[in-house]
Amino acid sequence: MNSCNLKPLPLGSSDFASLREFNQIYVDKTKLIFEIASQRQKFFLSRPRRFGKSLLISTFESLFKYGLRDFKGLAIEKLWKDGNTYNVVRLDFSEAKNFRNLEEFSARLTSVLSRGFSGCGFIYREDPIETVSDQISDWLKTIPLNSLVLLIDEYDAPLTACLSNADLFEDVRAELSDFYSKIKSNDGAVRFFFMTGITKFSKTSIFSELNMLTILTMDPMFGTLLGYTEEELKHYFKGYLDRACEV
Numbered sequence: 001m002n003s004c005n006l007k008p009l010p011l012g013s014s015d016f017a018s019l020r021e022f023n024q025i026y027v028d029k030t031k032l033i034f035e036i037a038s039q040r041q042k043f044f045l046s047r048p049r050r051f052g053k054s055l056l057i058s059t060f061e062s063l064f065k066y067g068l069r070d071f072k073g074l075a076i077e078k079l080w081k082d083g084n085t086y087n088v089v090r091l092d093f094s095e096a097k098n099f100r101n102l103e104e105f106s107a108r109l110t111s112v113l114s115r116g117f118s119g120c121g122f123i124y125r126e127d128p129i130e131t132v133s134d135q136i137s138d139w140l141k142t143i144p145l146n147s148l149v150l151l152i153d154e155y156d157a158p159l160t161a162c163l164s165n166a167d168l169f170e171d172v173r174a175e176l177s178d179f180y181s182k183i184k185s186n187d188g189a190v191r192f193f194f195m196t197g198i199t200k201f202s203k204t205s206i207f208s209e210l211n212m213l214t215i216l217t218m219d220p221m222f223g224t225l226l227g228y229t230e231e232e233l234k235h236y237f238k239g240y241l242d243r244a245c246e247v
Helices: 016-021 030-037 053-066 102-118 132-140 166-185 230-236 238-246
Strands: 042-046 087-092 148-153 190-197 213-215
Touching (some): 053 148, 087 102, 102 132, 102 166, 132 166
Parallel strands (some): 042 190, 042 213, 087 148, 148 190
16 A cells, blocks of 8 residues: 555644645544534534544634635535625633633633634723623624624633632633623624533533523534544545555
């Protein structure tokens, strides 16, 4: 087996557009992605680390931001009929997990949110009274209906970072809940919402702030959305499996 004929393995790749441009192996999950993205809903999916959650978020980002640009030859190419493109806000809350107190967390959260929304025209201004969540709420009221896609990766990273400190955990939970409540109160602006994490903190009020959140974690229809099935391994990695058998 000539290794030069094999597509590169997608080792460490979490950016969908880059993976496709470099012609790395992509196990086509886009039929399931279509089933999710075609709906105007809020979704949550939890999986362990290193399961491909960030790549999934990146795939949604590419689809809504650039349409079918990066999806040539994939199942969704024949299914996706939405000719619109959207403003996409992608937030990675693992960037806000290193803090020692509430003040440090507030500063990190402000940085993550202000940078994430700035690409869509939001401008944060320091204000002793109006928080970044307040300002995002005001801004959301000015944008067209169904014009924004919000993707959140590792929503639970700040919470797991302070599990051993009950008071700090409660303060962090309260700030995060305030942000989600602002998203809920401006639901009309949001075309699609998708959030990932390692676990579901069911008693933190975060999920109650996001009205009608659809939980995909244990849904059998989407059980293969992340990870590889035996059939997918045999199909997409056949060349590598054959080469391994020849050694």
